[in-house]
Amino acid sequence: MLYLDTRDKSVKVDFKSAVMGGMNAATGGLYVPENFPKIDLEKISGENSDFRKIAFEMILPYVEGEIPESDLRALIDDAYPFDPRLVKIDGSSYVLELFHGPTCAFKDFGARFMARAMSYFNRGEDGRLHILVATSGDTGSAVGSAFHNVEGLDVTILYPDGKISPLQEKQLSTFTGNVRALRVKGSFDDCQKLVKTAFTDSDLRKKFRLSSANSINISRLLPQSFYYMHTALQAKRENPNKKIIVVVPSGNFGNLTSGLIAREMGAPIEGFVAATNSNHTIPDWIATGKYEARPSVETFANAMDVGAPSNYERISNMYSLDEVRRLFASFWLDNDGIIEAIRDCEEKCSYTIDPHGAVAYKAWQEIMRGGLSSISAEADISKPGLTPNVPDWAGCENNSVGIILETASPAKFGQTVKLATGKEPALPERLERVMHLPDNSVPMENDYAKFRAWLEENLR
Numbered sequence: 001m002l003y004l005d006t007r008d009k010s011v012k013v014d015f016k017s018a019v020m021g022g023m024n025a026a027t028g029g030l031y032v033p034e035n036f037p038k039i040d041l042e043k044i045s046g047e048n049s050d051f052r053k054i055a056f057e058m059i060l061p062y063v064e065g066e067i068p069e070s071d072l073r074a075l076i077d078d079a080y081p082f083d084p085r086l087v088k089i090d091g092s093s094y095v096l097e098l099f100h101g102p103t104c105a106f107k108d109f110g111a112r113f114m115a116r117a118m119s120y121f122n123r124g125e126d127g128r129l130h131i132l133v134a135t136s137g138d139t140g141s142a143v144g145s146a147f148h149n150v151e152g153l154d155v156t157i158l159y160p161d162g163k164i165s166p167l168q169e170k171q172l173s174t175f176t177g178n179v180r181a182l183r184v185k186g187s188f189d190d191c192q193k194l195v196k197t198a199f200t201d202s203d204l205r206k207k208f209r210l211s212s213a214n215s216i217n218i219s220r221l222l223p224q225s226f227y228y229m230h231t232a233l234q235a236k237r238e239n240p241n242k243k244i245i246v247v248v249p250s251g252n253f254g255n256l257t258s259g260l261i262a263r264e265m266g267a268p269i270e271g272f273v274a275a276t277n278s279n280h281t282i283p284d285w286i287a288t289g290k291y292e293a294r295p296s297v298e299t300f301a302n303a304m305d306v307g308a309p310s311n312y313e314r315i316s317n318m319y320s321l322d323e324v325r326r327l328f329a330s331f332w333l334d335n336d337g338i339i340e341a342i343r344d345c346e347e348k349c350s351y352t353i354d355p356h357g358a359v360a361y362k363a364w365q366e367i368m369r370g371g372l373s374s375i376s377a378e379a380d381i382s383k384p385g386l387t388p389n390v391p392d393w394a395g396c397e398n399n400s401v402g403i404i405l406e407t408a409s410p411a412k413f414g415q416t417v418k419l420a421t422g423k424e425p426a427l428p429e430r431l432e433r434v435m436h437l438p439d440n441s442v443p444m445e446n447d448y449a450k451f452r453a454w455l456e457e458n459l460r
């Protein structure tokens with residue numbers, strides 16, 4: 001498989017180069033596979049079709065000729081000692097729990113595969129590989145955990161000081177050894193900009209081998225497609241005559257891009273709902289046709305606080321605006337709505353949902369209430385709710401099941417959940433443990449020269 005650059009179609013690289021480079025430093029473009037092979041669904045759709053078997057069949061065409069099958073099988077088994085879990089919450093809705101990995105968030109799926117792929121490709125190289133990662137919450141812990149003590153690799157995590165939850169901070173600042181965290185005086189977008197600037201700094205790249213671990217890396221995106229396929233097949237077995245709609249709480253839009261990849265590969269998914277918090281750059285783009293990146297706004301669903309979503313570049317490269325409008329409904333929800341949605345889900349479905357999943361839950365509720373049929377082209381897009389866009393699948397709602405992606409354990413956002421329901425969910429043991437470790441983060445100005453100086457001093 002070859003990978004194309006979103007900004008320069010003449011660039012074609014292999015999987016290893018796309019993984020190790022993260023993005024194309026010369027153009028600032030992102031890598032996209034040149035095609036999305038259809039999977040033989042017969043082969044993977046049996047009653048006891050295992051998640052790892054589906055993962056193996058799906059990733060194979062993307063790494064063929066670069067990772068032998070036996071090594072690939074071992075890599076997949078090592079990456080996924082846990083499964084996604086599909087939970088039915090009412091007659092037409094499922095929640096897909098993606099938080100059963102080590103850091104209790106869906107980013108474990110992408111990060112654990114990426115760490116093992118990088119480690120695999122780094123074996124033949126001399127010198128260490130330095131991973132720079134900006135995080136608005138869960139990326140840092142997932143990446144830190146996935147790379148911790150992996151031979152030959154170092155990780156530097158940048159996060160916005162004071163803008164992530166105390167638990168999230170503990171989860172990414174308490175590593176020792178090869179994983180370090182910088183707390184930046186700025187927003188997530190500032191962190192992302194520092195990282196992007198480092199990648200385009202050719203002098204710096206002459207001194208150090210740098211790579212990224214954000215959702216811009218294709219080796220994080222491809223493995224997230226596994227659970228879409230796994231789940232769509234399961235939901236289809238349970239509801240053979242219904243259409244499957246997947247509702248994705250989105251920030252940087254990596255997760256949703258992975259859903260698009262799964263659909264291209266043959267997953268029986270009829271359409272998607274792009275659901276955001278008050279950072280509604282993408283819903284506005286779908287409504288108006290104009291893409292306007294903006295500064296991020298802080299919300300209760302803070303892992304989605306992204307005003308300039310990187311994967312817009314991939315989505316708009318893979319599809320025309322018209323195709324996006326036919327495939328996606330879109331929706332956004334403010335903080336008050338998030339609290340109400342958590343409460344509503346608890347009361348109606350006896351299911352404790354986290355603030356990110358709550359955005360998707362509410363989007364699906366609105367759609368099931370017939371929201372798409374009463375949408376007005378003049379709807380005010382500065383108000384929360386469904387975006388004035390009617391996808392091709394609208395009208396089939398009553399013959400559909402919605403799969404709401406639950407991207408984090410509600411225990412990670414206990415304060416917000418308590419605000420809504422009056423009860424704080426218990427911390428799983430693996431989270432309880434990190435709360436007692438010392439914070440090793442280093443303060444950093446939002447200033448590229450200072451960041452660069454720190455790298456020069458600290459990278460080996």
Ligand SMILES: *Cc1c(COP(=O)(O)O)cnc(C)c1O
Binds near residue numbers: 105106137215
């Ligand atoms: C990162 C994250 C998201 C957003 O995912 P994107 O791929 O950036 O759209 C949603 N929920 C949680 C809990 C996350 O950590």
